[in-house]
Each structure stands twice: as C-alpha cells, then as structure tokens.
Amino acid sequence: MAQALQEFQQGTENDVKFLPVRTGKSITGARLATEEYLKGDLEMAKNKQDEYSKAPTPEEMKGPKK
Template sequence: MTSWDIYPPGVRGVLDKTATAAEDMGKAGKSIQETLPKAAASAGTISGPYCGNAPVGPVAAALSEYFKGWERDLLYVAKRTGNSVNGAIEATNEYLKGDLKMAENKQREAIKEPVIEMPGQSRCRPGEGPK
C-alpha cells in the first residue's frame, strides 16, 4: 500500500448512519422476538384427546423453527456490525494518532538549529568549536 487517505468526518458520518440502521434492525428484531412466539401460540395445536398439553401444530412448529434459524442470523449480524463499527473507530483513531505523531516529528525537525557545514571545516552547531 502506498498511502492512506482517510477523511475522519466522513468516517463519522458513515458510522452514524450505520448506528441508526443497526438501531432500527435491533427494534425490528425485538419486535419479532415478541411477535413470533405469540403467533405460534395462536396458530393452534393438533386436536384430539390428550393428557396434559396438546402437541404443537405444524404452523406453530414451523414458526418456532423459523425463529430459531432467524435468531442465530440476527445475533451474528448484530455482533458482526458491532465489531465492524468498533474496528472502524479504532482504525480511524490510530490514523489520527499517526497524523499527530508525523506532525510532531516534522515540527521537531523544523525547529532544530541548523547544522552549518562550511567547506574545509567539520560540522559545528552555533556556539561550538571545531572537533
């Protein structure tokens, strides 16, 4: 890689949009977590004379299986999104630290007293004699 070109305010804008989308996704996930079990319970059971609770009907069983698969995916996406956002934040912060370190190094070099080299003389700083 030859160079980096990161615009921190742009990164912040993307992360803000990502956080908003993740928040909306979280609300939708919570709504489904509350709604699917209710839908499954309302879907009915297999009818007939049974001792105790009647077995779940095919619709309730399908909703339950769907929820199990969906829940894993949602948790994966949520974890992956969080890791990606945190990674982008950390990378941008390190980039800024690097910029500050480079600026500090350049400033330090710029304010050093110059070394004057005259033809036929050794390198001397102002106030020092030849060595």
Template sequence: MTGWDISPSGVGSVVSTVREAADAMNEGITLYGRSVQGAMESVGVLSFGDGGAAPGGGRAAGLVAVALAEFVAGTERDVAFLPLRASNSANGAIEATNAYVAGDLEQAWNAQRQAALAPDVTALLEASRKQAGEKG
C-alpha cells in the same frame, strides 16, 4: 464451514469498535507526522562556516533532522500497515457476515480468507505521496 454461528449484531458492534480505534489511530498518525515535521524544522541546520549555506547555496538539514527523516522512512510501512489492516479486517468481517446471512457460505469463507491476508501498503503509500505532491 458447517459449524459457523455468526451473530450479525455482534459483528456490527465489534466492527464499530474497530473502526473507532482505526479512526483514533489515523488521528494519532497524523499528529505523529505533524510532530516529526515540526521537530525536523526546529532542530537547526548544518553550518558550513559560511553563514549556514550548504554546498550549492542552500541550507542543509541538521543531523537530527536527517535522523528523524531516516526513522520516518524506515517505519512508514509499519505505520501505514496498522490502520489498513484494521480496515481490511473490519470490511472482511462485514462481507463475510453478509454472505453468511445470505446463505452463501463459500462466499463468506472467501471473504474471511481474503480479510486474513496481510495488506500490501505499497499502493497506499504511493497514493499518499502523490496526494502530498499535489498539495505541495
């Protein structure tokens, strides 16, 4: 730890760039979600020979829509991981820099170590689902 030489203004500049990139990622993810939803709504439904009604009376999603839904479900953790990772890294860099400037190298090391851990997206996904359920 004695070999640290941190430039707070340099860290601030890099963190600003990371946050801009994370914001762009979030915008892209939102557009991705809307685009997939639009595609799922546009690809049609399965026909059961009775005017499109599924067993039980409703309309069944088409095979392409089902495939898109499976793809989204299979990749949601990866998609959520990226901006969360960027945010945790940026916040950790700021915390470590602030501790370094305050002279608390142990706290700086702990903040750096914590920021290097892979984020757990489970809580984020659960909160997103809950929020989506409240809106729907």
C-alpha cells in the same frame, strides 16, 4: 402457518443474534483504527515540526550549490 413461522424463527435465531454483535465489532474496529491513524498523523506532524525547528546546520548556512 404457525409451524412454518416457528421453524423460520428457529432457523434464523443464530443469524439474528450474530448481526448486532458483528455490527458492533465492526464499528468498534473502525473507531479504533481511526484513532490510531490520527495518532500516527499527529506523531508525523510532531516529528516534522521538531526536525524543522532545529537551528540551521553549517551546511545549510552555505546556501544552495551553484
């Protein structure tokens, strides 16, 4: 029994080391992707705010075409 457990331990040692490292990388990647997504949303919102806070153009002052 001890021999079988030792063989199992040796056979799965790399997997046991791999899993927490892979999990950490996945969590970090998700966090960084979310941060970039939020930056993009803020940039788009700022662009729209800048666009619509400008003075009206002469064309806009004419009103809708009939």
